[in-house]
Amino acid sequence: MLSFRDPIHGFIRADPLEQALIDSRPLQRLRFIRQLGLANLVFPGAEHSRFSHVLGAMDLAGRVYDRLARASDGLLPVGEDALERRLIRAAALLHDVGHAPFSHSAEDLFEGGIDHEEMTRRILRTDEVRDLFAAHGDGLTVERVIHILEGGKGNDPRHRLLGQVISGELDVDKMDYLMRDNLYCGVRYGNFDLERLLDTMLPLQDPETGDWGIGVHEGGVHALEALVLARYYMFTQVYFNATGKVLELHLNAWLRETGRRWSDQPERFLTEDDISVTAEMRASDSVHARALTRRERFTVAYESREHMTEEEKARFEAVLPTIEERFGPLGLLISHSAKDPHRLGTSRVLVRRTDGTLEPMEEASHFIRHLTRIDRYRVYTPRQHKEEAGTAIVGWLQGALGWRAP
Amino acid sequence: MLSFRDPIHGFIRADPLEQALIDSRPLQRLRFIRQLGLANLVFPGAEHSRFSHVLGAMDLAGRVYDRLARASDGLLPVGEDALERRLIRAAALLHDVGHAPFSHSAEDLFEGGIDHEEMTRRILRTDEVRDLFAAHGDGLTVERVIHILEGGKGNDPRHRLLGQVISGELDVDKMDYLMRDNLYCGVRYGNFDLERLLDTMLPLQDPETGDWGIGVHEGGVHALEALVLARYYMFTQVYFNATGKVLELHLNAWLRETGRRWSDQPERFLTEDDISVTAEMRASDSVHARALTRRERFTVAYESREHMTEEEKARFEAVLPTIEERFGPLGLLISHSAKDPHRLGTSRVLVRRTDGTLEPMEEASHFIRHLTRIDRYRVYTPRQHKEEAGTAIVGWLQGALGWRAP
Amino acid sequence: MLSFRDPIHGFIRADPLEQALIDSRPLQRLRFIRQLGLANLVFPGAEHSRFSHVLGAMDLAGRVYDRLARASDGLLPVGEDALERRLIRAAALLHDVGHAPFSHSAEDLFEGGIDHEEMTRRILRTDEVRDLFAAHGDGLTVERVIHILEGGKGNDPRHRLLGQVISGELDVDKMDYLMRDNLYCGVRYGNFDLERLLDTMLPLQDPETGDWGIGVHEGGVHALEALVLARYYMFTQVYFNATGKVLELHLNAWLRETGRRWSDQPERFLTEDDISVTAEMRASDSVHARALTRRERFTVAYESREHMTEEEKARFEAVLPTIEERFGPLGLLISHSAKDPHRLGTSRVLVRRTDGTLEPMEEASHFIRHLTRIDRYRVYTPRQHKEEAGTAIVGWLQGALGWRAP
Amino acid sequence: MLSFRDPIHGFIRADPLEQALIDSRPLQRLRFIRQLGLANLVFPGAEHSRFSHVLGAMDLAGRVYDRLARASDGLLPVGEDALERRLIRAAALLHDVGHAPFSHSAEDLFEGGIDHEEMTRRILRTDEVRDLFAAHGDGLTVERVIHILEGGKGNDPRHRLLGQVISGELDVDKMDYLMRDNLYCGVRYGNFDLERLLDTMLPLQDPETGDWGIGVHEGGVHALEALVLARYYMFTQVYFNATGKVLELHLNAWLRETGRRWSDQPERFLTEDDISVTAEMRASDSVHARALTRRERFTVAYESREHMTEEEKARFEAVLPTIEERFGPLGLLISHSAKDPHRLGTSRVLVRRTDGTLEPMEEASHFIRHLTRIDRYRVYTPRQHKEEAGTAIVGWLQGALGWRAP
Numbered sequence A, B, C, D: 001m002l003s004f005r006d007p008i009h010g011f012i013r014a015d016p017l018e019q020a021l022i023d024s025r026p027l028q029r030l031r032f033i034r035q036l037g038l039a040n041l042v043f044p045g046a047e048h049s050r051f052s053h054v055l056g057a058m059d060l061a062g063r064v065y066d067r068l069a070r071a072s073d074g075l076l077p078v079g080e081d082a083l084e085r086r087l088i089r090a091a092a093l094l095h096d097v098g099h100a101p102f103s104h105s106a107e108d109l110f111e112g113g114i115d116h117e118e119m120t121r122r123i124l125r126t127d128e129v130r131d132l133f134a135a136h137g138d139g140l141t142v143e144r145v146i147h148i149l150e151g152g153k154g155n156d157p158r159h160r161l162l163g164q165v166i167s168g169e170l171d172v173d174k175m176d177y178l179m180r181d182n183l184y185c186g187v188r189y190g191n192f193d194l195e196r197l198l199d200t201m202l203p204l205q206d207p208e209t210g211d212w213g214i215g216v217h218e219g220g221v222h223a224l225e226a227l228v229l230a231r232y233y234m235f236t237q238v239y240f241n242a243t244g245k246v247l248e249l250h251l252n253a254w255l256r257e258t259g260r261r262w263s264d265q266p267e268r269f270l271t272e273d274d275i276s277v278t279a280e281m282r283a284s285d286s287v288h289a290r291a292l293t294r295r296e297r298f299t300v301a302y303e304s305r306e307h308m309t310e311e312e313k314a315r316f317e318a319v320l321p322t323i324e325e326r327f328g329p330l331g332l333l334i335s336h337s338a339k340d341p342h343r344l345g346t347s348r349v350l351v352r353r354t355d356g357t358l359e360p361m362e363e364a365s366h367f368i369r370h371l372t373r374i375d376r377y378r379v380y381t382p383r384q385h386k387e388e389a390g391t392a393i394v395g396w397l398q399g400a401l402g403w404r405a406p
Helices: A016-023 A025-032 A049-068 A083-094 A114-124 A128-136 A142-149 A157-167 A172-185 A194-200 A217-241 A242-257 A274-282 A288-293 A312-329 A381-399 B016-023 B025-032 B050-070 B083-094 B116-124 B128-138 B143-151 B157-166 B170-186 B194-200 B218-239 B241-259 B273-281 B287-293 B310-330 B385-400 C016-023 C025-032 C049-070 C083-094 C116-124 C127-136 C142-149 C157-165 C173-183 C195-202 C219-237 C241-258 C274-282 C288-292 C312-329 C384-401 D016-023 D025-032 D050-070 D084-092 D116-124 D127-136 D142-149 D157-167 D173-183 D194-200 D217-239 D241-258 D274-282 D286-293 D310-330 D382-400
Strands: A001-005 A010-014 A201-205 A212-217 A297-305 A335-340 A350-352 A357-361 A372-379 B002-006 B011-015 B201-207 B212-216 B299-303 B333-339 B350-352 B356-361 B374-381 C003-004 C012-013 C201-205 C212-217 C299-303 C333-339 C349-353 C358-360 C374-381 D002-006 D008-016 D201-205 D213-219 D299-303 D335-340 D348-354 D358-360 D374-381
Touching: A001 A016, A001 A049, A001 C049, A010 A016, A010 A049, A010 D194, A016 A025, A025 A049, A025 A083, A025 A128, A025 D348, A049 A083, A049 A157, A049 A172, A049 A194, A049 A201, A049 C142, A083 A157, A142 C049, A157 A172, A157 A212, A172 A194, A172 A217, A194 A201, A194 A212, A194 A217, A194 D008, A201 A350, A212 A217, A217 A350, A217 A372, A217 C219, A217 D274, A242 A288, A242 A297, A242 A335, A242 A372, A242 B170, A242 D116, A274 A288, A274 B273, A274 D016, A288 C288, A297 D348, A312 A335, A312 A372, A335 C333, A335 D201, A372 A381, B002 B016, B002 B050, B002 D025, B011 B016, B011 C195, B016 B025, B016 B128, B016 D127, B025 B050, B025 B083, B025 B194, B050 B083, B050 B157, B050 B170, B050 B201, B050 D358, B083 B143, B083 B157, B116 B143, B116 B385, B128 B143, B143 B157, B143 B287, B157 B170, B157 B212, B170 B194, B170 B218, B170 D335, B194 B201, B194 B212, B194 B218, B194 C012, B201 B350, B212 B218, B218 B374, B218 C219, B218 D217, B241 B287, B241 B299, B241 B333, B241 B374, B273 B287, B299 B385, B310 B333, B310 B374, B310 B385, B310 C219, B333 C016, B374 B385, B374 D335, C003 C016, C003 C049, C012 C016, C012 C049, C016 C025, C016 C083, C016 C127, C016 C241, C025 C049, C025 C127, C049 C157, C049 C173, C049 C195, C083 C142, C083 C157, C116 D358, C127 C142, C142 C157, C157 C212, C173 C195, C173 C219, C195 C201, C195 C212, C195 C219, C212 C219, C219 C349, C219 C374, C241 C288, C241 C299, C241 C333, C241 C374, C274 C288, C274 D274, C299 C384, C312 C333, C312 C374, C312 C384, C333 D016, D002 D050, D008 D016, D008 D050, D008 D358, D016 D025, D016 D127, D025 D050, D025 D084, D025 D127, D050 D084, D050 D157, D050 D173, D050 D201, D084 D142, D084 D157, D084 D299, D116 D142, D127 D142, D142 D157, D157 D173, D194 D201, D194 D213, D194 D217, D201 D348, D213 D217, D217 D348, D217 D374, D241 D299, D241 D335, D241 D374, D274 D286, D299 D382, D310 D335, D310 D374, D374 D382
Parallel strands: A212 A350, B212 B350, C212 C349, D213 D348
Antiparallel strands: A001 A010, A201 A212, A297 A372, A335 A372, A350 A357, B002 B011, B201 B212, B299 B374, B333 B374, B350 B356, C003 C012, C201 C212, C299 C374, C333 C374, C349 C358, D002 D008, D201 D213, D299 D374, D335 D374, D348 D358
């Protein structure tokens, strides 16, 4: 059995199907797509690719599965060879193959209005991937994997549960990227108690919807809180970093001005990665390409508070056209970073109290309930206009009716 | 003052000169040259570049300097702003700018017979770098940095000492790469006790040569041994890994068959990095390019012991022409991995015993004295010839006069 | 200079005064007082003493001082030998010498109504300690240390600032114990980003009171939040652990039934530590002594939510006399764990925004503002009465007017 | 199932038998016996007890078992509930219950010439322990555990193999104490690659003796070397630390002068631990007791090299009577620290090469073959005689025939 060393998880092992998938073009391509897009320009250590992330997610999927199966009273079969376990590991391994170059940095540029999830499905349905499942799948098929990646909805309650292992409040994607990004960036925000969390996870059936999902027992509430917090901090401190954001804006601006799109055809799509795009960017003399290749990036002229109130937001958006009219011609980029601290309103995470009663995590944790949505605007201009633009924007905001200092 | 987060050293700070150098093209280019060449194909986490390594080396250079200065009885001035301290940090930051794509993997391909050290000097002497020193150097010059990078030989004993901070048995290059490669590869071989080592370092004058060098006091012998060992293990387990070696051989074979050379002119040289070479390699249909881009690499048909005796080596080399004649036409790559466990014969590392006497580390450490040179041959062939070649080679080796099982 | 290895801080160094103090009886006694009292009975690794904690606090005090001095615009002198630096390190080293056996577990039993802070002062004023300052103090005196330990109030604004290094929202006591308890307990709750916090600390003058205190600049708000959170989690998960609490209750019950008090005379007080008390406890046949020495402790019959509302608290307290009347004779222990998540209402921690304005951390951090006070009752009985008592208590609580399920 | 947090191994779980044993007097007593005796007086963090060590050893025993069973081709049954797995975990948990106060520091003082292994057997055969096995053993008996602790010799080859899990070159005792002592001491010497080692372990049958033992496959040789080295470094740097050694000598001297012995009767033996002995020592006015309780210890007047040659040793031993005659009356303690770097000559550790051949680790590892035996004398005297004694001893050694500087 093939095994890999990993800075986060130690040894990661792969069975024959996994090994064949890892060797395939769609997975190998992920070696050339950085997990955090351009963030290594801000956090030099963050040079890791999606490839190591998906290996880590696969490894975690097995561990989460084992815990859930053991606590599932027969709902899920226990054992390394269980079909469901192999299924969830394959899904975790493959869940990111549709990512565009630079990961999330420029993911809106697919042809035909598709998104990276749709591209993932298209890649999985190519002959190349189907053939690997046919040869090594031993009961697993591409369509079963796609069903899980789509959330596992349908008649089998186990599939809904497995769907949440890949995408939910407590999914292996998030668990791996938090730990991994934390390590590679050299920060300390993304820590949570993985062992404790794994130890307290449970499959729970939501009495309101009848759906099965991943919950925790009462003793795991603080571990769950810590996961939610780790994500929140990584967003505020790393993913929404002011410099990182402007780099993304430059990238998108350059891609748009060159009319660049990500093909919606797997064959052509798979030829694109950070390397192909970077090689092209270097040949460009666009101000946005140079911002990235020669570090001539715009700088922050104004930024709102991290958690704008509705009023602050309305005021900024009222002033926005004036900003664009005045500074657009001189060079202007606007970022809007917004993120809910957890997945409000989608499938609920339930907590099972010692007496057997269930409550949503927002009730069990006063603390999760009060986390605030991140909502922040930033205005970037060329360095020489920074002062002028900053002063003007503050003036316009103050001029608006009923203003008080933010 | 600019500061960076680093997975190894925490915060790394840069003064105005350092900051300007970091933003320059030669340093930024190092973001696109992987520290371990192709090793990430074996250790997926090892995606780190020379860029983060040189930041780390710079940081360590300051720490080593502070220790040496404090223990130097006035030989070196103490203090953050000391010219010598700024000099050694600049040298550490710049010491790798001449590296070819893929670091050491293909470093023999410079035009005009130069090596990467000479290219480093040429890059430092470009107007771009000179201008930065002129603007921010505050007493530092490119030529002083080059003098240190060349070993600091000459009349000033302090320069010889500083030269060893960059390149010697106890240099910051090695300290950083061991810790960094260890972390990113996800292994545990490269550990040593940095704090203890820093705490026991001393400037010592070699009574035989009169040269100043970095030594340790008696209490640091074991920390020094651990550093030597960490290097030894990283070579046997990571740098000379069987798969990593064949990838290097394929890379070199492809570069040679395409007549590729690294320019000896800085301007043109600086346009080459892992990205430019990878983009080109993808367009090639050569068996060696495909080995790298499509994972169709040769496999080990035969490998010698890790520490061949002279006799084993002679026997292998006697059989080598036969191997090449028979399997060359089918595809054949031969690796010879050789490394002394420490820098025998060059400048000695001295240990100062409690009673003030000095002895070379090989005498103070029975253990260092007995480390064996790594010396190993490996023969790689296309997978389908592996068995046949393996059997044949063992047969030929046995057939040679006086053979006994290795 | 003496130096120690420490699992948290690496090498810790001591100057001659510190070395003499460390060798003195009051400090050596701390080797025999566990940092977390009886917590090692729950978290087996938590066997560390106050001794290593005060070494760690001393080390951190130097680091915090260096940062504050450098950012203080001359308010505090920079340099290793600055009197104020030596003062704050000595204060950190000595701040815990008045702790009773088992640290906080039984700290209410001092004779004469004094507390452990008063005992600390009395010990510092003994001839033994005064003599060490006279011999090695080089300008430092016991009274200056006591002044800092009392908060540094008075005319010199620097002393108020130094006082907060020892006891305040951002003090070295807390920083060390969080990291240390976290490591030794084997948990992951007490992490915070020490480097980032140190990097963003500032001396700030409160415009309302004119007092100097430790604040952070805007970029450190999240590091500050993480410290507040780490403390919060260590309280909920470790310090207020249900089993740990009952062990404390047994200890106190046994001490009270034997009429044990901690002497208010330093000479006699210093002869008491965990060893002297444990030796005595083993000879006792009291149910409470046996609970500790033979693991026959009471178990939880009822516990309230972690954050009782005022109404829940009032209801429980209304029922409490009934509980005591009914179960007191069978064996009953009640714990009340209450803690504010940060020091509301005492000296404010200010955040300096980029534009120079100041705001209290509760305003800068929505998140700190919303942390809830921990307030929880637990009722313990002998194991055989657990069921009966639990059922009865729930019944009584439900019987109270206007009840609804907690 | 009971579970514990552990700084080394994360969560450690215990089944009902293990839980009952952990709660028993012999195991709880280990909470009061420090793993490293008096070493915390030198390494302040080293306050950990044998109790956490045996929990860790138990946990590792399960992991080693799982690896061996899976690689054993049916020799050992796979699965959490396998009798052999439960047996080896129980043996690891119980292997240290016979330790005297201060662990190895004073282990020669048993009455009746027994050693701590014999005391372990006697304690296991008490009714208290037998009853726990009877109640919860589910097939396990005290005698089976003792058989394993004695090496598992006899007809069943599996028992010989299991015996080595507890005591052999690759035993769980050593693996746990190296990692644990390393962490608590705050040093970095005891690292080895546990994951890699576990991954390469194999049950191998020695062709010479027919015995089964724990070996490694070729890929694990370096991990094995690292374990051997970690042990070697912990001996030279921690366990044989000069100050630690004199503390042990004082302890033994005091115990001998008071006629103290460890009872050979389990009942009485179990009442003794670090606390009972420390309480007694404090009441003593002996110079040796005061050395420990008031830090008035002797200091090093002379120490030999770490690896004496036979000649150096003979010379020292020739001079020893003179030393004792002259300085004995003034106060004199002599330590002799000797340790082979690995278990030469006892059961061999075999390495299985890729081609299936076996060789002893000393042949597979040039490096292990050349490790030197630690053999060092130290002479301690009261501080005021240090200079005089040191000079005299060096003089006497020089005076001996054929001397040359060591």
